[in-house]
Amino acid sequence: MLKRARFIIILLLFSSAVYAGGSKVILDNGIKFIENKRDYNPTFSLVIMIKGGLFLENDKNSGIGNIALSTWVKSSELLKYVEEKGGSLHASNGSDFAEISLSIPSKYIDSVLPLLEKLFFERKIDDKIFDNEKRITLMRIKTILDRPDEYAIKNFMKTTYNGFPYSRDVSGDYDTVDKLTIDDIKSYLNKLISGKNMIVSIAGSFEKEQSEKLKTFFEKLNEGHEIKIDCNGSEIVDTKKVELPHKNIKQAKLFLGFDAPPANSNDYIKVKLLADVLGGGMSSVFFNILRKEKGYAYSVGSFYPSKLCNSRFVNYIGMNYENVDDAVATFLSVGKNPEKYISKEDVSKAKNYLMGRILMEAQTNYKRAWYAAFFELLGLGYDFFDSYIDNLENITLEDIIIVAKKYINDKYTLFILKPTN
Known part of the structure; x- marks a missing residue:
């Protein structure tokens, strides 16, 4: 309780200095x-x-x-x-x-x-x-x-x-x-x-x-014509599996991607947090299961890029090729049954890590200017960072379970780079 109180005080101090x-x-x-x-x-x-x-x-x-x-x-x-x-x-x-x-x-x-x-x-x-x-x-x-x-x-x-x-x-x-x-x-x-x-x-x-x-x-620059971004075709329509041999590797590299929302979605921040909960570091769910328990991976994680159109929620792992099928099954099982694998502590740790990383990063003038332009371009507003922090703090375990089930499903892209042997 004391640790959480200290974190909130630090958060408030940083927020007033960085985002006002x-x-x-x-x-x-x-x-x-x-x-x-x-x-x-x-x-x-x-x-x-x-x-x-x-x-x-x-x-x-x-x-x-x-x-x-x-x-x-x-x-x-x-x-x-x-x-x-x-x-x-x-x-x-x-x-x-x-x-x-x-x-x-x-x-x-x-x-x-x-x-x-x-x-x-x-x-x-x-x-x-x-x-x-x-x-x-x-x-x-x-x-x-x-x-x-x-x-x-x-x-x-x-x-x-x-x-x-x-x-x-x-x-x-x-x-x-x-x-x-x-x-x-x-x-x-x-x-x-x-x-x-x-x-x-x-x-x-x-x-x-x-x-x-x-x-x-x-203001002296030409007005030009507004570029219209057409997002039709950015979604995953069918499940695809592609394997490609590579002569210079000894272990397979697996990327499992699911259709994910554009940055202007109400689920945007929740899915960002989900990526850290599942694959954001050595305390993440996938690291504990696939690296610590099963000993499969030399690297494992998740990421969700911010996009104007449909993005991808990507799980990745580097491992021996013979363990590929079980790794895919594990990724899918966690997504379909998140309540069995994700705890309140997992969400709290990921939330603190993500908030701390963003707040420290945004102390520089470059990042402050960058984030304002970035969120404005995405349609979220130049001052969205204030809302980002507030919304992130309010995300619950139930929210994470809902978005995990919503986006980690049977429609995905599986790409495997495998050793030639």
């Missing part, structure tokens, strides 16, 4: 501009998320997003300046959105602003940097067999989404990346950078005048 304040305005060109002033931390972070991700790619240009974004940022004067001042500037593409993020000591904000404006309005693509990014990407794709875990996840996603945009890997395929040109990159960026699909989130120590300059600058 924040505001959002919509600029004339459709950009959602979010700011969170935190003057006690003399750093500044800016996160830009642009809706689209894999939905802006196709079978002919798969992988263009990552190469375009990395080439664009690395070709800029901004990157050199930020790194010289001890800051960071990154850009990448994801399943639902592209991200550009910048973090720097606050005293350099005024110097960064004109370089940031130049990044967007005087877009430069360096030939040598493009060739190098393309070469590195092709080499990584070519050597994926040397990274069995990555290879297994890539093929699981390809199997479970079966032609839906999420089935493509953000790195792309060798043939599509090999054919990309600088003109392709420029055309992609012109289409990507549009106000109606953009969220700009800032956090840290900054002056009102600096914030207003950012708004004025971003």
